[in-house]
Amino acid sequence: MAGPLTKVGVVRNPRSHANRLRTGASADARPNGVHWVEPETPAALAEDMRRFAAEGVDLVVIDGGDGTVREVLSALPEAYGEHPPALAVLASGKTNILALDLGAGREWSLEAVLRRAAEDEPAYKTRTPLQVSWADPARPAVWGFVFGLGAFVRATEMSQSVHRMGAYHSLSVALILAGAAIGTLFGGRRDQWRQGVPLTAHLDGEALRAGERFLLMATTLKRLPFGLKPFGPPTDAMKVLDVDAPPRRLLAALPTLLRGLDAPWLGRNGYRRREAAHLTVSLAASVIVDGEVFAGGEIAVRRGPPMRFLAP
Incomplete structure (x- = not known):
């Protein structure tokens, strides 16, 4: 859509980390x-x-x-139908993975957004969220950018302790990854970090290998903190990382996976990367969508329609 954006709406979460720290008249300026x-x-x-x-x-x-982003994205389809508005994200939370992917740092303020929106031809970046839905019709679909289960659920739960320590943003991600890696590497076979999650899964209609999973994640994001590339080279597709439980040769696999590299022995040891349009999982355990815990069940994860984000 060419031309300036003429009507702007702000959804502000006053309980988000950065907004709670802001005080004075400037914080309330509208x-x-x-x-x-x-x-x-x-x-x-x-x-x-x-x-x-x-x-x-x-x-x-x-x-x-990220939680506020998830809630807004989930509310847009019912309100706007097939013609969603342009979006802009201010990095005001404890974690801001989408903002990082978009390059929206602390200098990307509301004032900067309004200046960009008033330009004759504002610049945009396109991102495609995931639509996560349950077979139970009483449970509404959730829209976000990162879906995961298994060790990812435990790592997300650990993040609450990390945040209480005062670590946020990329630092919190680093501490969570380090804690999860140490727990997995040095825990016994029955340690909670190494235990798998029983599930059945299909990718684009093809049944995935039967057995418990240490980790299963999907995302459409291109850029993760510290340049990590566990899903491989950045693409617009829905990228899936699928790891058997218990994880084998993890100490050797971690640096290869996190750098986005590939090696024949990864697949032989239960580390698989795929790109797909549709993932279905059936499990009793909890799952994570953009930092929030949701109950398991019969779940479908697919790419939603592309959305335009005002580019910093």
């Missing part, structure tokens, strides 16, 4: 002409998004962390 909401519940957010759509808001600024 530019004239900007639609501003701070919803307390998912239902309130859904109503706000319907009102944004009815009022013609064509740029939604998400002021929060």
Whole structure:
């Protein structure tokens, strides 16, 4: 869409890490002409998004962390249908993986977003979120950028302790990865880090190898903290990392995987990378979508439609 963005709506999470630290008049400044909401519940957010759509808001600024991004993305399809607005992300959370992928650092403020939106031809980056849905029709679909289970759930739960230590953003990711690696490498065969998750899974209709999984993750992001590339070279596809339990030769596999490299012995030892349009899993254990724990079940993960993000 050519031309400047004319109606801007801000979804601000006042409980996000950076917003809680901001005090004074500047923290509460609301530019004239900007639609501003701070919803307390998912239902309130859904109503706000319907009102944004009815009022013609064509740029939604998400002021929060990855959880706030997930909640806004999940509310957009019902509100906007097949014509979602442009988006911008302010890195205000404890973790901001999408903002990192987009190159939206701390200097990417609301003022900077509004200046870019007013340009005659604003620059965009396109990202494709994952749609995570359950067979149970009573459970609404969730939209995000990182889906995972197994050791990824335990690592995410560990993040709460890391955040209480005062570590956030890329530092928290580094500490979580280090803790998970140490626990897995030095734990016994029955250690919780090495235990697998029983599941059945299909990738584009093809049944994956039967057996327990140490880790199963999917993402459409291109850039991860510290240049890590566990899914291989960056692409626009849904990338899947599938690791058997218990993980074998992990000490040798970690540097190869994290650098995005490949080696024939990885597959022989239960480390598999794939690209796909559709992943289905059936499991009783919990899963993670963009940092939030969700109950398991019959789950489908697929690429959603591309979304435009205002480029820093």
